[in-house]
Amino acid sequence: MGIGLDLPDEVYGFGSWLLWVLATRATAVVDETFAVGPARPSRHYGIVDGHPVPTPSLVAWLLTAAEADLPVYRLAQRDSRLYERQKVLRTIVSRAIGGEPRLFKDSWLLDLAAVCGLGQAELDLLYRCRGEEGYMVDPDALRAAIAKTLEARPAGNVELRGKYVAERDLTVTQYLQERGPIVTSLFQLPPDISDFTGRNLMRDEVLSLLRTDSEGTHAIVISSIAGAAGIGKTALAVHIAHKLASYYSDGQLYVDLRGAGDDRLDPLAVLGEFLRALGLEGRSIPDDMDERSRLYRAGLAYRRILVVLDNAASEAQVRPLLPGSASCGVIVTSRRRLAALAGSRIYSLDVLGQSEALDLVRKICGDDRVNEEPDAARQIVELCGCLPLAIRIAGARLAQRSHWRIGHLVDILANERKRLSALKVGDLEVRSSFSLSYDNEEGEVRRLFRLLGLIKTVDFAGWVAAPLLNCDQGTGEELVDRLVDAQLLDVTGRDAAGETRYRFHDLLRVYARERLAEEEPPESAATSERRLIAAYLRLAERSYMRQWPTGLRPEVRPSPRWP
Numbered sequence: 124m125g126i127g128l129d130l131p132d133e134v135y136g137f138g139s140w141l142l143w144v145l146a147t148r149a150t151a152v153v154d155e156t157f158a159v160g161p162a163r164p165s166r167h168y169g170i171v172d173g174h175p176v177p178t179p180s181l182v183a184w185l186l187t188a189a190e191a192d193l194p195v196y197r198l199a200q201r202d203s204r205l206y207e208r209q210k211v212l213r214t215i216v217s218r219a220i221g222g223e224p225r226l227f228k229d230s231w232l233l234d235l236a237a238v239c240g241l242g243q244a245e246l247d248l249l250y251r252c253r254g255e256e257g258y259m260v261d262p263d264a265l266r267a268a269i270a271k272t273l274e275a276r277p278a279g280n281v282e283l284r285g286k287y288v289a290e291r292d293l294t295v296t297q298y299l300q301e302r303g304p305i306v307t308s309l310f311q312l313p314p315d316i317s318d319f320t321g322r323n324l325m326r327d328e329v330l331s332l333l334r335t336d337s338e339g340t341h342a343i344v345i346s347s348i349a350g351a352a353g354i355g356k357t358a359l360a361v362h363i364a365h366k367l368a369s370y371y372s373d374g375q376l377y378v379d380l381r382g383a384g385d386d387r388l389d390p391l392a393v394l395g396e397f398l399r400a401l402g403l404e405g406r407s408i409p410d411d412m413d414e415r416s417r418l419y420r421a422g423l424a425y426r427r428i429l430v431v432l433d434n435a436a437s438e439a440q441v442r443p444l445l446p447g448s449a450s451c452g453v454i455v456t457s458r459r460r461l462a463a464l465a466g467s468r469i470y471s472l473d474v475l476g477q478s479e480a481l482d483l484v485r486k487i488c489g490d491d492r493v494n495e496e497p498d499a500a501r502q503i504v505e506l507c508g509c510l511p512l513a514i515r516i517a518g519a520r521l522a523q524r525s526h527w528r529i530g531h532l533v534d535i536l537a538n539e540r541k542r543l544s545a546l547k548v549g550d551l552e553v554r555s556s557f558s559l560s561y562d563n564e565e566g567e568v569r570r571l572f573r574l575l576g577l578i579k580t581v582d583f584a585g586w587v588a589a590p591l592l593n594c595d596q597g598t599g600e601e602l603v604d605r606l607v608d609a610q611l612l613d614v615t616g617r618d619a620a621g622e623t624r625y626r627f628h629d630l631l632r633v634y635a636r637e638r639l640a641e642e643e644p645p646e647s648a649a650t651s652e653r654r655l656i657a658a659y660l661r662l663a664e665r666s667y668m669r670q671w672p673t674g675l676r677p678e679v680r681p682s683p684r685w686p
Contacts, residue, residue: 125481136252142177180213226241302450310375321476323474325470346468347461354472354610371451371452373428377430378396426448435455458560459610487521506542513553569638572635572636573636573642577639590686591655
């Protein structure tokens with residue numbers, strides 16, 4: 124460890140050694156720092172026998188000066204950018220001193236050595252201590268060790284002025300005792316699903332993205348998974364997060380933001396819970412959103428933590444919860460594509476393929492039953508529209524009733540009026556999952572959704588919204604787009620005329636017809652249907668007229684047209 128270090132027996136651990144070294148081996152520079160600039164207020168230092176004792180705040184100011192390549196006295200200029208950086212560093216240094224020494228970077232030790240004139244013996248000591256288990260600072264032992272060392276090796280003679288010295292004792296004692304418990308690991312993920320099936324390509328892409336080395340960049344990696352109700356977004360996100368546990372070795376934060384319902388979480392409350400998980404006590408958590416966000420980002424800085432924000436309602440709900448350090452990764456799930464979330468990679472999740480859906484049935488209710496009735500098992504998959512939630516419920520019902528033939532459940536699901544009622548087991552239900560998306564939309568959007576249930580074709584063009592609602596075409600197509608955004612309609616492509624085509628998922632069509640029967644007055648539904656037929660007649664008439672030269676057109680029977 125070098126020659127000339129008289130190491131006190133009372134001091135153990137990196138945090139104590141760091142404060143001891145700065146107080147007793149670089150006192151002239153430390154005294155000067157305390158005598159000027161923003162390091163002057165009493166919260167940044169304590170006094171032992173007339174000499175200043177460094178605190179985490181002072182260490183952060185020294186590192187700030189080194190990073191900005193400024194002499195210590197320039198800190199007196201109170202540059203706001205320096206203050207923001209010092210806040211971040213102070214949080215990390217506090218944790219390093221308080222029991223997590225590996226957070227203190229090699230470059231920071233070299234910076235302190237340069238600013239404070241530390242020798243190789245001091246550096247060797249700090250490097251060695253940082254690699255060992257961290258110990259909480261014992262303020263009384265540190266006070267005694269500093270006083271003992273200063274008595275044998277007097278510090279520089281710098282006069283400390285003002286009331287700060289007179290009114291405060293060893294502030295480092297107070298500062299460290301105010302901190303909450305040290306949290307070295309955070310594992311908040313729900314359990315992984317043992318029968319997780321499919322999604323291999325998307326899973327591998329997201330894993331590759333979130334394992335990207337962040338060295339040399341300041342941007343966090345955000346993966347956003349979007350998809351309809353029951354499509355399996357949460358299952359995929361949790362499955363991926365478990366596979367990344369060793370890469371994000373400092374832990375994982377998880378929250379269900381409840382974005383699809385009326386009880387969505389306020390990001391202010393979520394930040395409070397995250398800060399408590401990071402070790403802050405309630406009285407230390409500020410009330411202001413911006414202050415909580417800054418403290419949260421500082422707590423995650425330079426740590427390898429994965430943040431999973433499940434079931435987000437909007438970008439505004441997500442932004443305050445994003446880390447600021449490139450060492451962290453983020454997975455967001457939402458029923459909407461969060462396109463305004465800067466820097467995110469969006470993945471759109473679709474239903475399972477037929478073979479994957481059949482594999483899921485096998486995993487839930489057993490190979491033997493599927494092998495006995497393979498055709499019936501395929502019909503179950505088709506009647507569920509390959510929707511993971513519906514297949515899981517159907518498989519669970521078969522597992523629950525081992526005496527049922529698979530064909531019996533097929534007969535139940537084949538009845539469209541009973542299908543959604545049959546897709547319920549325990550607390551899992553397809554209808555309630557759809558209802559969260561439907562109820563979250565405005566009145567005209569909901570009305571269009573249920574009126575589209577009148578259409579018997581597989582797909583349709585966006586212009587049909589106008590006659591159904593008796594509105595102009597622009598308004599109708601805008602409402603169709605809102606249904607797409609809410610994952611209540613799918614886009615299938617374009618037709619020969621260049622019109623975008625839309626379709627319902629099979630189960631969503633059943634749900635739309637349920638809503639139509641329960642919420643739309645029969646006369647209103649009939650009027651909308653007549654307008655739609657009249658619009659089709661108008662379109663057919665215009666097409667027909669183009670096929671015939673003037674004077675050769677056959678007589679067209681009069682009937683209502685729209686518009």
